[in-house]
Amino acid sequence: MVKPYQHEPFTDFSNLENQKAYEEGLKTVDAYLGKDYDLVIGGERVSTEDKLVSVNPANHSQVVGRVSKATREHAEQAMTVALDAFESWRTTDPVSRADILFRASAIIRRRKHEFSALLTREAGKPWNEADADTAEAIDFLEYYARQMIRLKDGMPVESRPGESNRFGYIPLGVGIVISPWNFAFAIMAGTTVAALVSGNTVLLKPASTTAVVAAKFVEVMEEAGLPKGVLNYVPGSGSEIGDYLVDHPKTRFVSFTGSRDVGVRIYERAAKVHPGQKWLKRVIAEMGGKDTIVVDNEGDVELAAQSIVASAFGFSGQKCSACSRAVVVEDVYDQVLERVIELTKDLTVGNTEDREKFMGPVIDQAAYDKIMSYVEIGKTEGKLVAGGVGDDSTGWFVQPTVFADMEPDARLMQEEIFGPVVAFSKAKDYDHALEIANNTEYGLTGAVITNNREKIDQAKRDFQVGNLYFNRGCTGAIVGYQPFGGFNMSGTDSKAGGPDYLLLHMQARTTSEML
Structure with missing residues (x-):
């Protein structure tokens, strides 16, 4: 039986033991600073000569990591792999998909201070802000897993004598997740797993400045048992692969968090129907505020x-x-x-x-x-x-x-x-x-x-x-307490961490059988 959802508690850093644990997290991260990270396409590591260099914004001479940069050829390869993986992933038991998220959250919880310390190094986050970011990532995995279990059997509708009606949800297809640097772990993980647990496959293009924490997250999802090709890691420039993937006729939806100008551009591009495309792309966008x-x-x-x-x-x-x-x-x-x-x-x-x-x-x-x-x-x-x-x-x-x-x-x-x-x-x-x-x-x-x-x-x-x-x-x-998202030029009113967020990643289907 799945336990009721409760959000991950924040760490009390007035406690000396917690201070020492965070300092150990910093040491763990410092031991792998400067490492190279590959693309992940269909479970295979792909190294490129062209790298995104992630630096510590508090000390810009310190390299956090060098991340391989995807080209359009890599993006096309990842799309092909994701389309193939979708055929089996979409029919995977939703409870099994949720269980992968539960396992991933447990792994992250055990490594909580390491991930927070990585956010301190790669995003310059103060301890409490980094801790909250990691806690929110855990919350998203836990919450969306539970939401999928609730939604798996659909919603009740009426039937008549001699007729059985069902109303349920099916996944959309391949989604492009374009995540931001400011909540480099929480929003990146949350937008990704919402799509995955709903039965979609994903191409993840994280923000270039915080691509290392995204690479570490992909490793966690692999460790948790996510099948090859379901999540593909393709960091790169917006002009090189971002536009290409938004325009791609096989892209079913785009989940974007970032600036107003980029969000409006994505919304406009996604509206165009390209040869070979047989759906209207869905855009889930969170674009900032004043x-x-x-x-x-x-x-x-x-x-x-x-x-x-x-x-x-x-x-x-x-x-x-x-x-x-x-x-x-x-x-x-x-x-x-x-x-x-x-x-x-x-x-x-x-x-x-x-x-x-x-x-x-x-x-x-x-x-x-x-x-x-x-x-x-x-x-x-x-x-x-x-x-x-x-x-x-x-x-x-x-x-x-x-x-x-x-x-x-x-x-x-x-x-x-x-x-x-x-x-x-x-x-x-x-x-x-x-x-x-x-x-x-x-x-x-x-x-x-x-x-x-x-x-x-x-x-x-x-x-x-x-x-x-x-x-x-x-x-x-x-997450789960104050579902988050806005309207007007702040986005599409997609409430992250809310009860209807997963529905944005699925489509409703009615079946009616005469008895």
Whole structure:
């Protein structure tokens, strides 16, 4: 009997034993730094001369790994293998497919601190952020396995005398999973196993900057008993293989997490029907956000400040759910802003191998340059009150940055920066605050700090986001507890870690038999 789902607990790093365990994880990872990783196509390792070089963003002279780079020929080979594997995988007992996920989660749980330490090295994640990333990966495997067992027999429909009707789900086919670097383990694993447990085969193209953790995950799935060809590891450039696979007539669906611009491009390309294609491709897309914490004059000022700082600067603001806009009712604006500045100036920034560092680097030079360019834009649009300083000499570090007195239509209030920058805007009243919160093309997360029940109910009606939180920050959704995903330009409203997510990877079929 399958135990009820409970999310993986976070590690208490105030415990000395847990600190030592994480340090051992770092030693384990350091022992294989610089290793080469091959493509995996049909269970076979394929090495290429052209490599993606993954470096530690906190120390960009340190090579984490060199990953073989797939060409279009490799992508075509992987597609052929995946199509062949689909014929047997689609008929595999859903419980057996779920059991592979359970075994994989057990393997990851035993190696939890190693995987988290790898995220510290490859993505620059602080200990607690890396630990949460690994815990979420475990959660996705456990949750989706249980969901598949629930869905395997379909849903009840009515029958009539002399007639038996069934309504069930069948897998789609070969899916392309294009995963991001910011939740390099959790989202990469979650989007992959959701497709696999539903009976599809997958070509996994992870983010180039964090391809090593994806290679390690593929090894885990092999160890857990996943048949050859069901999951194929094909890292490479978007222009070289990404477009090719999105356009491919045998691609049945694309699962993408990343920027708005790339997501829109994928959506557009996937809509075109190519010769030999006999379906409309499905696109599952999560594309970012411009997320707001609204602070009402009937809210807790200290809670508001703490929530803004944690949501804006956790993992250096490199979350699609990060608070990049604080909209505060004018009665408490100065109080909240002043307290946020105080808290921000107390934050520590540096190499996250040190447990005491709250914030680490941003992911790479391109991200650093983009963020620093937005800092310069912010200086022309509002008042810089904290941070605004960067240093890319040894790692890509940007100090947590706060801008005050922004107009709602300022670029810092409208464009996704994906870094440790939060902009403050003053609202005349609560209605005005919600109006500002909604004046963006995105619709991912938001939060409201208020003790007024009527205002909470008003936000539930009028705040247009997929995940809305009250009296807490706007980041930190837990699998199975707060299904995550947004609408508008934040994506296709695909709720990861929710009860209907697997259905996006299947198609419904009705059978009717006369008795």
